[in-house]
Amino acid sequence: MYWPESEWFQSPLLYLVLMVLFYAEAALLLWLLPPLQRELIADETKKNFTPQLEGLRGLLAFSVVVHHCVVFHVWRTTGAWLASDSVLYLNLGAVPVCIFFFLTGYLFWMKALRQPRIETASYLRARLKRLGPVYALAVCVIFLLVGMRSGFALHTSPLALVGNMFRWLFFGLQMPDINRVHDTSKMIAMTPWTLAFEWAFYLLLPLMAFYFARRPWGFLWPVGMASLLTLVAESTGFGTIPGTLTSFLFLFVRSLGFLFGIGMGAAVLHQRYPRIDLSRSRWASAVSASLLVMVTGFLGASTPDPVKYGLLGIAFVIFVFGNRCFGILTARPMLLLGKVSYSSYLLHGLVLWSSIVLIEHWTPIGALAPPVYWGLMAASSAVVLCVSVLSYRLLEFPYFKK
DSSP, rough: OOOGGGGGGHHHHHEEEEEHHHHHHHHHHHHOOOHHHHHHHHHSSSSTOOOHHHHHHHHHHHHHHHHHHHHHHHHHHHOOOOOOHHHHHHHHHHHHHHHOOEEEOOOHHHHHHHOOOHHHHHHHHHHHHHHHHHHHHHHHHHHHHHHHTTTOOSSSOOOHHHHHHHHSSSSTTTOOOOOTTTGGGGGGGGHHHHHHHHHHHHHHHHHHHHHTTSSSTTTTHHHHHHHHHHHHHHTGGGSOOOOHHHHHHHHHHHHHHIIIHHHHHHHHHHHHHTTTTTTTTTHHHHHHHHHHHHHHHHHOTTTTTTHHHHHHHHHHHHHHHHTTTTTTTSHHHHHHHTTTTHHHHHHHHHHHHHHHHHHTTTGGGGGGGGGHHHHHHHHHHHHHHHHHHHHHIIGGGGGOOO
């Protein structure tokens, strides 16, 4: 069968093949590494463990890997940081981020509903221990790669060098070029920007919990205000004002109103209706899967974002009430992908970028036949999972608290 070259970067078949390979590699690692298998079994006995959400996290994180396989190809052949003109491959970046924010809103608001008074210092310290080590590793690797790209020679003033390196320490709030190495942020596929939004939510959570978590629907006050401010900002043009801080504040308020807020609403629903169990419901699986496929594969830029958020929110609520999506999300290989999802999300860009650089020592990316490129990306993606498992065991597991 002959495929036009463009089809290799638009067909859903490539996505499905890579996801099957991730699943198969995860199954192989569980077979080769019995401690990982025992850890997954132990997780199943833990209180408040939600395996379907763990598996969902794995599906999302490794969908982002596939998204960036396409983005890197477009970048190296056209100079544009885009996922071609495919709705599917564009949404494989956007949809997982939306649902990641749903997950954060759900998990942390559920904790706030159980205990509205949060000990802020210990809570933030725990968050830093949980997220900091892998991020520190990623930043150190970036510094090393920048040094290699610049021949370990100084190409800017020492003050500018130290200043730009320092700005990288704030979990993606700013990702400037270092030592005049162009596109430094693309070494990590620009993924840390979502962590800045996560941290903004973490910082705001104790205050929101204290004032609004004591009443079931109290979360609607901050979420409603955020939604209203978003609409005002968009209608007045505030959201388009240049400036890192202005853009960050606008986008975070927008995320609080439409993304974190959906997760918080799901937490309230789950707390109020704990007896609802959709774990074995085939119709619920069909609805949730259909919504994910419809939004990811067919709804492009012409569809208003709130519509997409709403449809994804319905699917997410179905998962919150235990739906396993035909058992896919709770299969142990998928649970392993979920367990290492944070490491894979942060580190996959470094692996893919390094692979691209190595390949271009021999031939430009644009000169590769599409099957060859995808074969190399499949091999690189296999490395991503191995690196993620190692990172999880060494840097996440010691601080992981359920």
